[in-house]
Structures are given as C-alpha cells and as structure tokens.
Amino acid sequence: MLTVNNLHARVEEREILKGLSLKIRPGEVHAIMGPNGSGKSTLAQVLAGRPGYEVTAGEVVFEGQDLLGLEPEERAHLGIFLAFQYPVEIPGVNNAYLLKAALNASRQARGEPPVDAFEFMKLVRAKLEQMQMSQDFLHRSVNEGFSGGEKKRNEILQMLMLEPKLAVLDETDSGLDIDALKVVAAGINSLRNEQRSFLVVTHYQRLLEYIVPDHVHVLAEGRIVRSGDSSLALALEEQGYDWVVPKEARG
Amino acid sequence: MTAVVSTDALQQALEAQLAKMPADPALQSARRDAFSRFVALGLPTTRDEAWHYTRLDPSQTTDLALASVGDIGEPASSLTIPGLAAPSLTFAGGRAWSSEQQTAGPVTIGTLATLGDRREPAGLVEPQSAQALAALNAALAPDGGLIEISAGTHVAEPLYCLFAATPGQSQSRLLVRLAENAKLKLVIHHAGRPTEPGWNNLVVDVQQGAGSSLSVYRLNELGADYQQTEQMTVRIAANGKFHLATADLGAGLSRNDVCIQLNGAGADAQLDGLFVANQGQHLDNRVLLDHAASNTTSWQRFRGIGNHRGRGIFNGKVLVREGTKGVDAQQTSNNLLLAERCEIDTKPELEIYADDVKCSHGATVGKLDDDQLYYLRSRGIHRAEARRLLIQAFAISVVERFSIEAVAQQVGRALDNQLTAAMREEGT
Ligand SMILES: Nc1ncnc2c1ncn2[C@@H]1O[C@H](COP(=O)(O)OP(=O)(O)O)[C@@H](O)[C@H]1O
Ligand SMILES: [Mg+2]
Numbered sequence: 199m200l201t202v203n204n205l206h207a208r209v210e211e212r213e214i215l216k217g218l219s220l221k222i223r224p225g226e227v228h229a230i231m232g233p234n235g236s237g238k239s240t241l242a243q244v245l246a247g248r249p250g251y252e253v254t255a256g257e258v259v260f261e262g263q264d265l266l267g268l269e270p271e272e273r274a275h276l277g278i279f280l281a282f283q284y285p286v287e288i289p290g291v292n293n294a295y296l297l298k299a300a301l302n303a304s305r306q307a308r309g310e311p312p313v314d315a316f317e318f319m320k321l322v323r324a325k326l327e328q329m330q331m332s333q334d335f336l337h338r339s340v341n342e343g344f345s346g347g348e349k350k351r352n353e354i355l356q357m358l359m360l361e362p363k364l365a366v367l368d369e370t371d372s373g374l375d376i377d378a379l380k381v382v383a384a385g386i387n388s389l390r391n392e393q394r395s396f397l398v399v400t401h402y403q404r405l406l407e408y409i410v411p412d413h414v415h416v417l418a419e420g421r422i423v424r425s426g427d428s429s430l431a432l433a434l435e436e437q438g439y440d441w442v443v444p445k446e447a448r449g
Numbered sequence: 450m451t452a453v454v455s456t457d458a459l460q461q462a463l464e465a466q467l468a469k470m471p472a473d474p475a476l477q478s479a480r481r482d483a484f485s486r487f488v489a490l491g492l493p494t495t496r497d498e499a500w501h502y503t504r505l506d507p508s509q510t511t512d513l514a515l516a517s518v519g520d521i522g523e524p525a526s527s528l529t530i531p532g533l534a535a536p537s538l539t540f541a542g543g544r545a546w547s548s549e550q551q552t553a554g555p556v557t558i559g560t561l562a563t564l565g566d567r568r569e570p571a572g573l574v575e576p577q578s579a580q581a582l583a584a585l586n587a588a589l590a591p592d593g594g595l596i597e598i599s600a601g602t603h604v605a606e607p608l609y610c611l612f613a614a615t616p617g618q619s620q621s622r623l624l625v626r627l628a629e630n631a632k633l634k635l636v637i638h639h640a641g642r643p644t645e646p647g648w649n650n651l652v653v654d655v656q657q658g659a660g661s662s663l664s665v666y667r668l669n670e671l672g673a674d675y676q677q678t679e680q681m682t683v684r685i686a687a688n689g690k691f692h693l694a695t696a697d698l699g700a701g702l703s704r705n706d707v708c709i710q711l712n713g714a715g716a717d718a719q720l721d722g723l724f725v726a727n728q729g730q731h732l733d734n735r736v737l738l739d740h741a742a743s744n745t746t747s748w749q750r751f752r753g754i755g756n757h758r759g760r761g762i763f764n765g766k767v768l769v770r771e772g773t774k775g776v777d778a779q780q781t782s783n784n785l786l787l788a789e790r791c792e793i794d795t796k797p798e799l800e801i802y803a804d805d806v807k808c809s810h811g812a813t814v815g816k817l818d819d820d821q822l823y824y825l826r827s828r829g830i831h832r833a834e835a836r837r838l839l840i841q842a843f844a845i846s847v848v849e850r851f852s853i854e855a856v857a858q859q860v861g862r863a864l865d866n867q868l869t870a871a872m873r874e875e876g877t
Binding site for chain 2: 246247248249269270271273274275279280282285286288289290291295296299303304307339340356360
C-alpha cells in the first residue's frame, strides 16, 4: 500500500529525515517509536504533504502512485489521513461545516454526489456517540478552546467520518487520561480491517496495549534503526532507547 | 494635488433647487449659507489630515450632473433584501419615496417634502472631517427621508431604507429621531450597479433621546464603479444605546465619516465594521467617538480585508472630553492582507483630556494562517475553498452582529460575491 524508499527531507534548511525506508501492506498496523526530535512528526507531515517540508531524495509510493508531487488535498482524496500531534484551532469555522466540506470534497474527487443533509447528520451523530462527544460540539469552532483530550478525540472523529485507507496517527495518545485513551483506541480499532492500514506514531507503549501493531520501528536521527514485532515496544518501554539507538545518533 | 471644483454648475443646481422650494427666506438663506461654506472649503484634498488616504476626483463627483430621477415607485425587487419587508423608504438621485407614509401615531415615516417638514439642513451637525461634503448636501439635497419614533415606542419590525444607486450626482439625506425610551432597528442598504458614473453624497443624521435604543445595520454592495461619501452623525442622550453593524463590500470609492457624540451618562455606542477591498476599490472608514459626558462607553471593532490591488482604511478616533469621569472606550482594528499588492492603513487614535478613563486600542495586520490552511487542505478541502473558509471565519464576528437573519444572509452573500470576484481577478 505504502512504500517509502530512502526518504530524505529537510525542514527550514535542516535535514531531518536521512534515508528512511518503510513498507506498509494493506491491513497492517505499524508503530513508529523513537526519542523526541528523531523525526517522527516530520515523517507524518511529509506523508500528508505539508508545504515547506522539502523532500531532497527518495520516493513515496501509495497504491502505485507517486505521492510526492501531490497537493495535501489530493493525498486526502486518495485516502490518506493525518491525525495531527497538535491539531490546529480555527476560530470561526464550525466543526459540522468542516466535517461536511471534507466529506464532500473526497466524494467529489471520487465522482460521487455530495452527502445529503439528513444522511450527514445521521452519520455524524453516530460517530459523535462512538467518540463519547456531545452534540453541541458540532456548533463549536474547529478545536477552538478544546482541551488536549477533546482535540485528539476530534481528530479521530474526523478519521471515522472520512474512512481513510491509510491513517497516520501522530501521538494521538499523548495527553489522554486512561478513559479517553480507551475511547480513542476503540475508535481506531473500529476502523481496522484487511484493507485499511495504520501508521501509529507514539512515544509510549501504553497505546499499543490497545492497538496491537504488526510491526514496530524505532526511528532515530531520521532513519529507522530497528524493526520488530510488538514485543519490541515492550522492550523499549522497559529498557529505553539507548540499546537500539546507535551512539552517534543520540542527541 | 488640488481638486479644482467647477462650482458654476453646482450654483445653477442650487438656484434650481431654491426655485422649486416654498418661498421661505430663512430656509433659502440657510441653503445659500451652506453653499458658501462648501465653496469656501472646497472638496477635501489629501492635504487635509482627515483625507490623507483618500482623494475625491471632481470628475467622478461634483462635476457630475445632478441625477434626474422620475418617480421610481416600487424599487426594483432585484435590489431589495429577500426575507425582509419591502423598504419603508427608498432613495434614488437624492429623492425619497415612502411606501407607507405614516404621519399620525407614534411612528412617523415619510419624506421631508411630503411631510412639509421645514427641518433645516443647516441645523444639522457637520462632521468636522467632512464638513464641505455635509455643507454641499445641505445646500443641494432635493428632499430627505424622515423617521421619527415617539417616546416609549418600541418598533418591533425593522425599518428598511434602500438607497438605489443612479447615474449622476445624488445628494441624499436621512433624518432619524428617537424620543425618550424609543426603540428601533434600521436597515440601511446601498445597492445598484449603474453603468454610467455616479456619486451619492449622503447625510444620515440621528438623534437619540434619553434611554432610547437604536440598531443600524448598514450594507454597501454598490457596483464597483460607484462613488459614495456618507456622513453619519449620531447624538445620544443619557442612557441611550446605539449599535452600528456596517459592511462595505462594494463601491469603487466609499468614504464613511461616522461621528458619534455620547452626550449623557450611560450613553453607549457599539460599532462593528467590515470592509473588503478588491481590485480598484478604495474603502475608507473614519470614526470619531466623542465622549462628551461622564460614564459613557463605546467600542469599535473593525475588520478589514485587502484583496489583490484593493485599498482599505480604518481611522478611528476616541475623544474623551475634559472634565469627564469613568469613560470606557475600546477600539480594535484587525486586518487581513490576502495579496502582495494590496494596502490597508489602520490608524487608531486616542485623544484624552481626562484622568479617570479606561481606554484601549489595538491594531493588527496579518495574513491567512498557513497552519490553518494546511490543516483544512489535509482534510481534502481544496486550497481555494480553504482560503475562502478562513476569510469568512475572519469576517464572521462582524457578520454575526447583523442580528436580523435576512440581513446577515445578504451580507454573507455579498461577502461571497466579493471573494469570488477577488479570486477571479487573481486568477486563483
Ligand atoms: N517546522 C519546523 N521548523 C524547524 N524545525 C523543525 C520543525 N519541525 C520539526 N523541526 C525539527 O526537526 C526535528 C524533528 O522533529 P519532529 O519530526 O517533530 O520530531 P518528533 O516528532 O520525533 O519529536 C527536531 O529537531 C525539530 O526541532
Ligand atoms: Mg512529534
């Protein structure tokens, strides 16, 4: 589904990703762990197409298509979704409006008619309930004045509405208490199937107790320095990163 | 550059106007005095501090022949705001028509001519920043609209005043009088896109008695070649409340002088303004908030948007008079520059001659937020649509202050049209 090959990327003249390779097949859940500043979010943003993140070498292929030449919205239309580590507040744009516009943009790109108002409300109500969010949240501005936990729930709500093929979740677990974590994890798990893939960026093993990954990778200094199965996450939790991260790659 | 005004034609227009009026020496000399004041002052030039940013071109304004308009009767329904009752007063070419002349009872709506009203233009306040224009209006205005609400009367339905743009020069006036504890909502709507050059010079004179409450919802969606200068003066007695929501989304040149006097304790004025300047548009807002009494309060919140080759100005001044106490005045001006080649000038001013005051002012000029834009695009929303959403989000706090649903929707549509036109011009 997704092949990342020898990816080099720089942000503001600084090289952050230095030859990263990764292959995700349909239905797989990959976890990316690694110390702060190792480039996890940079990878996530490069996949989503953030302007200013310059790819200097390598390739990213999604379902046979070169992603790197595409605009962020075109990637979204292909079925890529990024749950932001720091969701952006947008005062004056209401949540319901964003959800509907986003849903219809993807439908339009697929040649489908826009969702009708009644169907949309039915859908969004069901997803809100699933995320244990109240209805009045629809009339609030996107992420404005939301607590950290509410913002993360909102990201997952958007994901549930858009049903992407590949979801990149950037530290969706950070800042959540245990109850919220369970709701968020259940939301993610509800979308898991044989076709849909996930790239879960996390700092902690905690989330991976709920979302068991097929593969775990350690990112350090812009490269994947070790890959393994879910037991690798446990080992990292117990022993830290020192034993997997080469000396020259430690901050 | 000096604006050389040819006054001969104007002088003739004055004589023609006087000939039409009842032979009332006092009235005639008041008009002649006003005309002399205009001639002495001349059209403002950019050397006048209050006109630093805006130059009136005589060929587009005072040189234009006075509009001759027949009886327009019912206004073109293409101009009126859907969902709102038909206009109570319609103005075109300086003349006024009243659809529901009311002369008896607690509400008076009509034209000065038909009401036989001798209320004299010379008795009106001429805002210092646009004295010449107000004087010219006093001399030449062929008629005027009058709305008078008697003491204690609450008018439930909004009154709608439509100013239909016509080719040529229009000198229009509207007088609004609220007696003690009266309450009114007023819609002022400037619309029309004449293909020939046109200029409307409008005086809106408002007097509010003690405890009265007036909300004015003003929308300018004039054609992009039309020129308009407007002087609104509002005098408010103790405990009077005035609220103005105003949106300039049209006209080639629009200059608004809003002059508000808070004359008694408890008087309060709230102004929310929006302007969106597209290519070739010059939108200038000038506000004077005159706190002439103790314990008076005001806020001004203006939002300006500059598109490709657009020009917008907000110049708001708060004046706190000597000897007042407990004045609270707030002023903010937030502006969004959407293109490299656009200009917004913002100049909040405080002039304070008292000690016990609470005044704040702030101004920002910024661009669209890249992170917000990217966030929306990452959800599949096209760049152009995402930009539009963010621009509307910037404007929404003002649009929401148009608390009559039908008017808010009209403002929303006008904003949308304006943004669509801007995108076309930029080719985005
Ligand atoms: N927008 C940015 N501008 C400048 N430097 C950045 C930016 N984003 C990230 N970086 C830098 O890139 C490196 C990797 O950051 P990031 O990908 O956010 O790491 P992680 O998510 O693994 O903590 C860090 O050194 C960080 O300071
Ligand atoms: Mg990160």
